[in-house]
Amino acid sequence: MTFPFPDGRLFIGGEWETGRGAEITSVFAAEGVENMTLAGASREDVLSAIDRARTAQADPAWRNLKPHERATYLYRIAEGISANSERLSWLQSRDTSKSRAEARALVASAAATFRYFGAVLETSDELLTAPRGDYLTCSVHDPIGLVAAITPWNSPIASDAQKAAPALAAGNAVLLKPASWSPIISLELARIVEEAGLPKGLYSVLPGSGREVGNLLVEHPDIGKVSFTGGTSTGRHLAHVAAEKLMPISLELGGKSPTIVFDDCDEDQAIAGILFGIFSSTGQSCIAGSRLFVQRSIYDRFVARLVEATEALKVGHPFDAATQVSSMVHADHRDTVEAYVRAARDEGGEILTGGARPQGAGYDDGAYYMPTIIAGLANTDRTCREEIFGPVLVVMPFDDEADVIAMSNDNDYGLACGLWSRDHAKCWRLARAIRAGTVWINTYKQFSISTPFGGDGASGMGREKGRAGLRAYQRQKSIYDDHSGQPLPWARWP
Numbered sequence: 001m002t003f004p005f006p007d008g009r010l011f012i013g014g015e016w017e018t019g020r021g022a023e024i025t026s027v028f029a030a031e032g033v034e035n036m037t038l039a040g041a042s043r044e045d046v047l048s049a050i051d052r053a054r055t056a057q058a059d060p061a062w063r064n065l066k067p068h069e070r071a072t073y074l075y076r077i078a079e080g081i082s083a084n085s086e087r088l089s090w091l092q093s094r095d096t097s098k099s100r101a102e103a104r105a106l107v108a109s110a111a112a113t114f115r116y117f118g119a120v121l122e123t124s125d126e127l128l129t130a131p132r133g134d135y136l137t138c139s140v141h142d143p144i145g146l147v148a149a150i151t152p153w154n155s156p157i158a159s160d161a162q163k164a165a166p167a168l169a170a171g172n173a174v175l176l177k178p179a180s181w182s183p184i185i186s187l188e189l190a191r192i193v194e195e196a197g198l199p200k201g202l203y204s205v206l207p208g209s210g211r212e213v214g215n216l217l218v219e220h221p222d223i224g225k226v227s228f229t230g231g232t233s234t235g236r237h238l239a240h241v242a243a244e245k246l247m248p249i250s251l252e253l254g255g256k257s258p259t260i261v262f263d264d265c266d267e268d269q270a271i272a273g274i275l276f277g278i279f280s281s282t283g284q285s286c287i288a289g290s291r292l293f294v295q296r297s298i299y300d301r302f303v304a305r306l307v308e309a310t311e312a313l314k315v316g317h318p319f320d321a322a323t324q325v326s327s328m329v330h331a332d333h334r335d336t337v338e339a340y341v342r343a344a345r346d347e348g349g350e351i352l353t354g355g356a357r358p359q360g361a362g363y364d365d366g367a368y369y370m371p372t373i374i375a376g377l378a379n380t381d382r383t384c385r386e387e388i389f390g391p392v393l394v395v396m397p398f399d400d401e402a403d404v405i406a407m408s409n410d411n412d413y414g415l416a417c418g419l420w421s422r423d424h425a426k427c428w429r430l431a432r433a434i435r436a437g438t439v440w441i442n443t444y445k446q447f448s449i450s451t452p453f454g455g456d457g458a459s460g461m462g463r464e465k466g467r468a469g470l471r472a473y474q475r476q477k478s479i480y481d482d483h484s485g486q487p488l489p490w491a492r493w494p
């Protein structure tokens with residue numbers, strides 16, 4: 001089954017309009033064909049979206065909605081996503097070359113995210129604080145105003161939902177800039193937001209170059225918060241702009257996450273978890289377990305088994321139900337990954353498997369790359385330090401707990417970590433000692449919308465998801481209300 005692509009218009013302040021900016025082309029990299037070309041947002045388009053957002057957000061019809069009333073919009077958006085899941089996931093696969101199974105899971109996650117934040121909003125209490133005088137003290141939460149959401153191409157519908165759902169729930173207007181490689185799904189999500197009846201102006205989708213559209217949004221004085229997911233260097237630049245404006249910013253950035261295998265683990269489970277951790281999403285995942293540390297006592301046998309299991313993975317077309325490792329998002333990105341593997345060879349890395357494009361019919365026009373395992377490098381080598389964002393795993397031996405904690409933490413990133421051992425006390429010791437926003441024990445890449453997610457160091461700052469995810473889009477205000485009628489001290493002056 002196929003579905004039509006969107007008509008190429010942008011969602012600017014609640015109206016579908018043809019963009020006046022530079023063209024953007026979405027490709028289906030699995031086949032090396034173009035999906036569609038659209039005109040991105042111009043400076044005027046962005047300014048017009050901001051103007052309309054300001055008016056819509058200030059309207060008491062939105063600002064003063066009771067939480068349970070505002071939540072109904074989120075529930076309707078969730079229903080709309082679920083009702084259109086086949087179409088959305090098909091478009092997501094075409095836009096990013098993700099396997100159908102993965103695209104369906106991302107769509108389900110987006111629906112769950114809107115549903116969850118509707119429920120969080122309805123059930124969030126404001127805090128009455130302990131009295132310290134004859135007045136009532138409480139702390140309430142107001143919307144920030146206009147939120148710019150900037151998302152990457154690797155899981156677009158889920159990233160969009162993770163920002164738009166809590167930001168709308170909190171009573172803001174959202175201006176979303178999707179990645180230039182994946183504009184389609186964000187525009188389709190805008191259709192669903194519109195069909196849910198969200199008041200015009202509160203939601204805009206503005207595809208366009210990061211340097212122009214993205215920067216303009218972030219620098220604009222009316223934008224009160226930026227929520228960014230993407231690369232560390234972009235995030236660092238945006239943090240500078242935010243610091244100048246004294247504007248809150250959340251940054252979900254890259255990773256080089258360690259996976260640690262002890263000699264007392266369930267090896268079959270560990271191998272399954274490691275394969276999924278690094279090679280699902282073709283390694284294009286911020287939380288990919290891309291640095292593997294295996295205890296020296298089992299290193300040779302375990303790595304041999306891992307290589308054998310890797311070679312059994314099905315690399316194929318995203319629409320083939322048997323595919324486990326699909327095409328990469330874009331041929332340019334495949335070339336970047338390929339260059340990293342060349343550099344690893346130059347550093348003295350030994351390619352245990354992969355290290356090449358697959359050959360043969362069905363692969364030639366696509367942006368495929370074989371799942372790759374590299375050994376023989378030190379944790380300090382570039383291949384082991386930098387995020388490759390592709391299906392490339394580096395393996396290293398370790399001797400004991402202290403050794404592996406030091407190696408795991410010897411990296412700028414701090415996003416995730418996987419631990420494989422039957423000794424839970426040991427796992428807990430490591431879980432607390434390793435710098436990471438998320439630790440998985442005897443599992444990997446499990447995700448729950450109710451559990452906070454984010455990174456430390458070069459992996460970013462702030463947390464998304466969880467009940468506190470709503471608070472990231474609100475301003476906290478404390479109110480003292482003197483209801484006693486007692487004369488105040490100065491009222492006693494003659």
Ligand code: NAP
Binds near residue numbers: 213287
């Ligand atoms: P990217 O180049 O940083 O781009 C991310 C987004 O920022 C895109 O929409 C991009 O627009 C925009 N952008 C680029 N330069 C900008 C600027 N100067 N001002 C404002 N916006 C700008 O990252 P990517 O290559 O798309 O995504 C991959 C990265 O995202 C990886 O590092 C990955 O680890 C990270 N990521 C992190 C998480 C997490 O939750 N921690 C999740 C997913 C991905 P254009 O597309 O037009 O350049």
